[in-house]
Amino acid sequence: MNAGQMSKGSNGTEIIRATSTFDCGGRCPLRLHVKDGMIVRVEGDDAQEPEQLRACLRCRAYRKEVHHPDRLIHPLKRVGPKGEGKFERISWDDALETIVRELRRVKKTYGNPNIFLAAGGGYLGALHNGGLATAKLLSMFGGYTTHYGNVSSEGAVWAVMTQYGSVMVGHSREDFLNSRLIIMWGWDPARMISGTNTTYHLIRAKEAGARIVSVDPRYHDSAATLAEQWIPIRPGTDTAMMVSMACVMMRENLHDQEFLDRYTVGFDRFRDYVLGVEDGVEKTPAWAEAITGVPARTIERLAREYATTKPAALVDCQGPARSAMGEQYNRCAMTLTAMTGNIGRRGGSAAGGLMGIPVGHLFRSPGIPGMKNPVEAGGPSIRGTLDLRLRLVRRVHINRMFDAILKGRDGGYPADIQLAWFLNNNFLNQLGNTNKAARALSALEFLIVSELFMTPTARFADIVLPVTHAAERNDLTRPWPSGPYYTFVNKAVEPPGECKSDLEIASDLAEKLGLRDYNPLSEEEWLKAFVEKNPETAEQIKDYDRFRREGIHRVKLAEPIVAFKEQIEDPENNPFPTPSGKIEIFSQRVADLHNPLCPPIPKYLSTWEDHNDPLKEKYPLQLLSPHPKNRAHSHLYKVDWLR
Ligand SMILES: Nc1nc2c(c(=O)[nH]1)N[C@H]1C(S)=C(S)[C@@H](COP(=O)(O)OP(=O)(O)OC[C@H]3O[C@@H](n4cnc5c(=O)[nH]c(N)nc54)[C@H](O)[C@@H]3O)O[C@H]1N2
Ligand SMILES: Nc1nc2c(c(=O)[nH]1)N[C@H]1C(S)=C(S)[C@@H](COP(=O)(O)OP(=O)(O)OC[C@H]3O[C@@H](n4cnc5c(=O)[nH]c(N)nc54)[C@H](O)[C@@H]3O)O[C@H]1N2
Ligand SMILES: [Mo]
Helix, strand or coil, X not given: CCCCEEXXXXXXXXXXXXXXXXXXXXXXXXXEEEECCEEEEEECCCCCCCCCCCCCHHHHCHHHHHCCCCCCCCCEEECCCCCCCCEEXXXXXXXXXXXXXXXXXXXXXXXXXXXXXXXXXXXXXXXXXXXXXXXXXXXXXXXXXXXXXXXXXXXXXXXXHHHCCCCCCCXXXXXXXHCCEEEEECCCHHHHCCCCCHHHHHHHHHHCCCEEEEECCCCCHHHHHHCCEEECCCCCCHHHHHHHHHHHHHHCCCCCHHHHHHHEECHHHHHHHXXXXXXXXXXXXXXXXXXXXXXXXXXXXXXXHHHHCCCEEEEECCCCCCCCCHHHHHHHHHHHHHHCCCCCCCCCCCCCCCCCCCCCCCCCCXXXXXXXXXXXXXXXXXXXXXXXXXXXXXXXXXXXXXXXXXXXXXXXXXCCCCEXXXXXXXXXXXXXXXXXXXXXXXXXXXXXXXXXXXXXXXXXXCEEEEEXXXXXCCEEECCCCCCCEEEEECCCCCXXXXXXXXXXXXXXXXXXXXXXXXXXXXXXXXXXXXXXXXXXXXXXXCCHHHHHHHCEEECXXXXXXXXXXXXXXXXXCCCCCCXXXXXXXXXXXXXXXXXXXXXXXXXXXCCCCCCCCHHHHCCCCCCCCCXXXXXXXXXXXXXXXXX
8 A cells, every 4th residue: 555545536447646747837736546547537725724725627637647658667768869759769768778888988078067957847746856866876976067046937036036035935825815906916826836826815815805916918817816907017017117116105105115215125216217217217007108008097096006906916927027127017017016015015015926935835855955067066056146257167057058968168167068968958949049959959869868758858858767657656855935835745656667766867878977975765755854854844743754744734834924024023133134234126136237227226127139129120029828727837838737
């Protein structure tokens, strides 16, 4: 019997408790009904309290991916031209020997920096995580080059690190019940989720009388079901509208000057910009109307409403920030939350686009810290630094990896990449400029892709390794930092064919490469260590077996988590983690970059290919590509139900 089996279902099925591990904004607890080695039915959470974490459509179609007839089940070797997709079956031994030979050849001929690891978010489990497992293997092998930056939230991360010095800018979702006004600004949680319980709490807030407004070019599911007002806006112009809302508040003296004086620096600089002292242009609603397409009267009304309804939650997200100058949108949203004194207060919001809470999402691997990549020895850390000049002389920005493969050191990149390993991603599909990506992947001497399916990226590989699905191994995972809960992914079924997990693949390679102690523990020992050696989970999860049986540990909160509560309630003892200890509406660190594209205060800046670009005459349409409701990125693409 599987340790995660709770009970018997109807018709003799066994019910296994698990969750998905997709890189989506939720984490649905699932009851997988298994019969004769197949998942025959999927049910969602059955908790009675505090609330059910109801499964999304993707999770309800889960078994259709696990048992999909197109799953890769044997290692493959390319036999046709790169990208054409002609492969033949080979044995694991052949596949691993070839990889060992190529790794050694590239290391010897060019050195370790020319080995590249491209990991993505395809699997968010803690142990069988290909990104971590392969990084550890390659570190022990002498190192590798990799990417930095974040396709999801680079703009938002930059913005919050500038202004607050912390990425934990969210409230636990039940706090929406305390809001009287909620502005969903470029945010569609019914689709992208932001925490499995988010929409539930928004509905409760609405039922309790909160007014909900959506500012978004699209009339999406959340606007349709939750909002009383939908304000369509030209893509990329949100900052102009926010700036003009600030203008209304300043002119009508609606802003919370006391809050600004006490907790922020640089508001006067922002005011000079908004009122036109700096550049002679007052950023009035009429000014914004011409840029955004939103009527000046609509802007004025929203500005007054937001400034006078307390508490109010302005929720920005990452989509609008995933564009040129996008970080200004998050910075300006944060500035509005400061001007209205909504930061650190129940029912308010600090904005910042990330919505993370610092509880219920940590599974630190006891084996991973101390795993140093020799290629990066002495290099600066990627985390927590705002200093763009320092950023990663030894890494390649994620959006530039294909350019780096094509141009190498001559193009100013840290290495001439000859061998690459892509896993947990489908970057040919997911990063910009697919034609260039195809050229780059074709130019590699050797490409390994570990995958569930023959994706567009995998078609370019020399060797394709078939991996197990999350349903086919035991692991721990976490919701995005929205929690608060921890989940156990119990193995439901045996893997098909010859699939191995990324960790098993790396362990086998370590053995062939003579790297001892790569994987000293069994799966069970690792999982126990993850839970018991991480101080947060050790304190929370007292009964490992029960956690495993139930598949979830819900963290009980005495009261809602409110970002920066301590900083606001007791600022003397709890400065913001910024250089000034305050919310930095003006940032000296950014000013010191002397980059006209990085203003030290939030500003609306027109960009290339936006509504003002003369190219508009030729190309009058703007394309938005929001995250798909029926998939997690390209993951689940094969599932006919979801199509
Ligand atoms: N146009 C446009 N492009 C975008 C975005 C957008 O908004 N618009 N959003 C961007 C964002 S925010 C993100 S996060 C990226 C996501 O981009 P990717 O990280 O490339 O996401 P996926 O397409 O889901 O690819 C994940 C792959 O991992 C595979 N996989 C699943 N489990 C495992 C496993 O255990 N092991 C291995 N080896 N593989 C596994 C899946 O089969 C899938 O092919 O896309 C970005 N691209
Ligand atoms: N179902 C599903 N959920 C997902 C994912 C998935 O692939 N599928 N991916 C997950 C991942 S990795 C991420 S990073 C998050 C991303 O979450 P988000 O970044 O919030 O999602 P997006 O879909 O990129 O865009 C959010 C909204 O921004 C709007 N928008 C785009 N441009 C503009 C603009 O200029 N102004 C305004 N006001 N609005 C604009 C879009 O219409 C959309 O409604 O989602 C996560 N959740
Ligand atoms: Mo993302």
